[in-house]
Amino acid sequence: MRPGRRKKIKKTEKTYKFLTRMKGKMLFVFFIIIAVLIALVGRLAYIQLKSGDRYARIILNQQEYSSKTIPFRRGDIVDRKGTVLATSTDVYNVILDCSVLTSREQYLEPTIAAMVQCFGVDETELRAYVSENPKKRYYKVMDKLPYEEIAQFEDLQNDEKNGKNIKGVWFEKEYIREHPYDTLASTLLGFTTSGNVGIGGLEDYYNETLNGVDGKEYGYVNDDSNYEIKVKEAADGNTLVSTIDANLQSITENKIAEFNNAMKDGQNEGAKNIGVIMMDPNTGEVLAMATNRTYSLQNPWNLDTLRYLSADESTKAIHQAERIELKKYYDTDTIDAMTEEAWNAALSEHYTEDQLSNIRNTAQLNQVWNNFCISSTYEPGSTAKPFTVATGLDSGTLTGNETYYCDGGETISGHHISCIKRAGHGVETIQQSLENSCNDALMQMSYAIGPANFSRYQHIFNFGLKTNIDLPGEARTDSLIYPEDQLSTINLATNSFGQSYNVTMVQMITGYCSLINGGKYYQPHMVSKITDANGNTVQNIEPTLIKETISEETSATIRQYLQGVIVNGSGKKAKVDGYSMGGKTGTAQKLPRSARKYLVSFIGSVPADNPQVAIYVVVDEANSEDQAHSYYAQSIAREILKEALPYLGIYPDEELTGVNEGVGITGEGIQVEQTPESMDSEVPTEAPQSAEGEPSGQ
Template identity: 45%
Template sequence: MKTSRNGSQNKHKKIFSRYMQEKLAVTVLVITLALFGLAVKLYMLVDEKNEEYTEIVLNQQSSYNSRTLPYRRGDIVDRNGTYLATSEKVYNLILDPNQINKDSANYLETTVTALVDVFGYDREEILSAINENPNSYYVKFRRQLSAEEKEAFEAKAKEVNKQYIDSRSRKRVQGVWFEDEYKRVYPYGSVACNVVGFSFDNGKQGSGGIEQFYNDQLIGTNGREYGYLDAESNMEKVIKSAENGNTIVSTIDTNIQKIVEKYIDEWMNGIGSKTAAVLVMNPNNGEILAMASNRRYDLNDPRNLGAMYTQEQIDAMTEEQKSEAWNQMWRNFCVSDSFEPGSPAKPLTVAAALEEGVIGPQETFVCDGAQEVGGHRIKCVSIYGHGVLSVEQTLMKSCNDAMMQIAARMGVERFARYQEIFGFGQKTGIDLPGEADTAGLIFHADNMGAADLACNSFGQTYNCTMVQMAAALSSVINGGSYYEPHVVKQILNDQGAVVKKVEPNLVRETVSQATSDFVRNAMFLTVDSEEGTGKAGRVAGYKIGGKTGTAQKLPRSANNYLLSFAGFAPADDPQVLTYVVIDTPNLPGKEQAHSTFATEVFQKIMTEVLPYMNIFPDTDVAGTEDESLAAQGEGITNQNQGGLEPGGEAGDGETQAEETEPMTDENGETIPETEPAGEEVVPYDDGLGLPDTVAGGGQTPGEAASETLSETPPAPGPENAPEGQGETEPQ
């Protein structure tokens, strides 16, 4: 019985054991199947979302994000390869608050302290930038740090992190990196500022000068660095390199530019004037070697008005006044401002008449001090008259009377046609922005009266720019070829290969070689002869040709003058032309009217420029440097029918206080003065302080730094004629 009970118990135990085993097996099977299902699900999930999840992880690393690789704006160099504008690599300091906040207890204070220690930044400013953008991967905290500053921080971070690693601390400098950028730099500051111009908007745009005119050549194309995952989820990068801008090789010679600016400054620091400007040009191909005025500014700090105004004046300016001041400071006088040129136009009058055959080289003219034209008496500078003059002497003595006679022979049709041939009333096409439009500031055959013709013959009652006059005179002295003025020689890519060569652009022929030879010799005698008005322009050992100018400005009653001298050397083979303009010297009334102010500036510039250009002295030219300098300021008397005028001055169209009287008509009534054609130029303010103005021709801002707002023809001549505008010399 006992055996039977034990057998039954064993049987139950076996059954229970088998049941538990089966149950355990089922449980294990279920768990195994569940795990297998979970594994399959995880595999599928990872397979489908692998790239997305990996990107989330990698996105915390700034190096994964695709980023811009900035291009380098092209350089601007002078004709000798001297850098006038270049771009230096700098670095933007980027904060990654997201990375810092991943472990702010260990990263935040350590990182902020390192930034403060290296750069001296304000701690609260850094913390604010991080706390205000807690999830951002990119906060541009500082721009344009130097390589030295970047390297200093990287060294500090490496040192601090190594110390914490060695001490088994989790503290780190994290979440700070640097991105590349370029900063525009002008090594010579204000030198040639009006020709070079400056850039803004992080080098994307140019303002003024070559920077603006050739902006499409100077800019490049940004590159990109892309991060992506390959089939095995490995991080890969693709880099599309940036395309850098081209290099502009200008015609400017930095050394000549410095010489020009030195003597402009010397003049302004002495007597000074409203404006003083100089243009140096190769008359044989239109290349501009130097171009400057007293309106200069630091290209590295173009909105600093300190060069023209005191701090007290700047502080008192409204924003509108500052914008106007910037426009004036950035304005290129040589290209953007027009004026009545005065007597440098006389060689053009003689050249046109010779070319048309209305006068002959051996002809003579009688100057009796004035001409009755259109019912008005228009005077010469010598009210007693220069007497009998050869054609050459009409230029040497700068006789208005003879010019009026010559122009009368030509008539309005031919005279107006030659003004067009010489480029007046047209843009020269110079490759600089803001060239003035003078189309409405000259007469044409259909509106030029006899008196207008008379005044135009000696360079009054019409307007031109410096670059227009320089180009016209160059054509007359180089054999008759009118070249388009230009400031760029070549365009190179960033490997230095020539992309474009700017060849001299021969626009037209103006006069014959014979006419050119005659006028060139007459201008040489104007300087070389004791009778000439330009003897102060002599340079020891060189044959110099030139023409003085003393134009009386409007209103005539104010007795303000624009003085000029256009000269060249060597006289028998011109290699360089220099044009000097001095607008309204800081002297009262007719004390301004001394053409030698401009002639002396010319003489000093050429004394340095000619040897620098390896133009050697002419052994046939007599005289020493002392004699050349002594010619400056030496009084020149005028020859006339009655002998020498007491205290007389060289004639170029401006009257002298002791010699002249108001212009009168045939009845002895004073002729009223009126303003010339065209309204006064008004600078355009685009609200950005950029050097742009409204153009008469409808140009967009940034294209015209000085344009007329009206194309109304000039008022009839005698009202606008000077009292006898001409050359005068200091007593």
């Protein structure tokens, strides 16, 4: 073999051996890398299994993450024609995120300058706050601004040239309750406090219906460093379509105010309480409900409204509120034994002066917010007489052909109960006894009716029972009427003309509607429909017929009698010229009888034979030395109906006669022809007591 070839072979062998060694080393390194990777994967798997959640939270906390609540919009309350009575308006809170503002030096000056320019904030205070709280994420600079007041700032933020360094400011949306007519229907609507909690009226009763569900917006930086937003939209509350008519409500409140202003003096309002209810007798729908105690729905905590309260009412309200607070710390016997000094010392031990002031003010304001039409009870007086007559006719204990001799009163168990005409009315038919409001004749009817029938029909007319109107605070009267076994002859006699038992206004007008509409007792209600935020109907609330109280025949007879009261009897001053009417007056002497305080009333309906609207007016303790005249209530009813009837499309059905021309809202111009329909005689004053132990007439 040639030397050159041998040399070449040796060189090739060396190269092969070198490559072989290198390959072995590379394989070794490769296996080491594989082993390390396997170890790393195993370690990662171990960490994920054992501590994955903990590390995930750490990573998420290091990411930019934000969330905010999207508030729901509380539903509106509108009248029967769609007029908005209560609504929710969006407003904005100005929120400063100091951590963003201080994250870069170039953000501070333009942002503060923009806030001073747009919102007029104090620059020195703002700088001081940012300096002291550089990591603060949420600072409310201003609250409840309308959109118009934040629009300028948003324009600056969105300006690509001048707004790129305005950072750390955002706007938190919320809603505030607005009442376009402020005081209109205040006791009916109620108001809301923080957290969308309804206080009183429809706001309270339908709180859950009006409220919706908050939404949520989540913002975060994902694993790819992209900012993502996820939104769960808020579910807005539903809207209430009420049965009331804003125009009728306004007419009613204006006439009450007119009476009040004419009757009040420097110390007293025109009356302690005035209440009016207008109702559709064929459906139970409340068209208007008002009292003399109106308040601002925009500012219900205004203490100026305490002018409505007498000194006695204020004292009683404060005492009851303080007693409730003391019961949290002391038993009843201890509280009852406290002197005035001990009482005040006990309160001071547990409450600051500011807390006590708030408790006392709230207690008094509750009396103003109270709806007299449903929450107060009283003796109805002679407006109860049509119910007594209807009881006799429908039960068959009266035929309608009876006559009674009124000699000025009845003597029962040694007590003389007078008629309103001390000399007596003489012989009277049933209709005449209603026209003249004769107590003597009604007492004689009660003997024929008897305790069993009288008690049974009281419950048929729903006296002693709640009407379950859709408003909070309806008073219970079950303990304020006599059960059958306690209807002695004297109790039956006084009950027959509306004394010694208690009712509420809503009980009276609802029962009265059944007297005049053919005997149908409809549940009174305030809401006819519920719609969602888009206007779609969620629920139609149809009239609810609860029961039949009397026959159509009895109802027709009662309508005839009630028309006679307006044409020939005590209800002449309620007459609206050109319209046939039915109705009944009432004057109740309150307990204690010796105080000679009176509650007067009128309940009526138009047209007389086919009633389309019913009205009930109560004037409790008119500011007059001569309280005991039902013409106060009649005048208010007449003036309301004069405007309401044409508006309702109820046309005159009689010729104009000029009746009641020159008679004013307070009854001026009236020639009083008879003594008041009051109890002023030797009659026992024991009557059912209210739950608080107060006399039932109070």
